[in-house]
């Protein structure tokens with residue numbers, strides 16, 4: 001990963017630093033948002049967030065990505081220290097157009113895993129090998145990772161990143177994403193306890 005540049009990024013919750021990286025292999029542009037001093041030995045509160053244009057920017061209620069992104073940034077701001085890696089792997093790695101094709105199949109009754117499989121994709125094509133060089137750039141070696149996804153914890157550990165704790169991120173259950181969250185829990189092993197999750201109006 002090649003580090004390129006840093007700017008200030010004011011948000012409603014804190015003024016973060018936004019750092020740009022480019023992967024020389026894929027040409028993909030990734031960013032990291034950081035807050036506070038990450039060079040100390042204390043494990044860093046972290047989120048590894050994969051791009052979801054519909055959820056992060058277009059207010060989609062089909063998934064929980066936008067709410068997770070917001071909650072993660074709020075948690076980092078509240079702690080005054082942390083890092084969010086924003087990885088450009090839309091739609092669990094299948095890209096925006098294919099994600100919309102998968103949503104179209106879901107409108108006809110398929111669940112999120114079946115739709116990907118019917119389009120000829122694995123349920124999850126995300127990769128996390130860019131994370132370690134990005135974290136190393138900031139001197140971060142130990143994470144307290146905000147996620148509900150056990151495979152993400154495993155994938156980061158396989159990439160040599162020490163995840164010392166998992167912080168649950170259970171936000172934005174609503175009537176449109178109930179089935180999606182249940183599929184993630186049942187078929188993808190996500191740690192959800194829907195009974196514990198408050199329903200948004």
Ligand SMILES: [Zn+2]
Pocket residue numbers: 052054055056063064065066
């Ligand atoms: Zn999403």
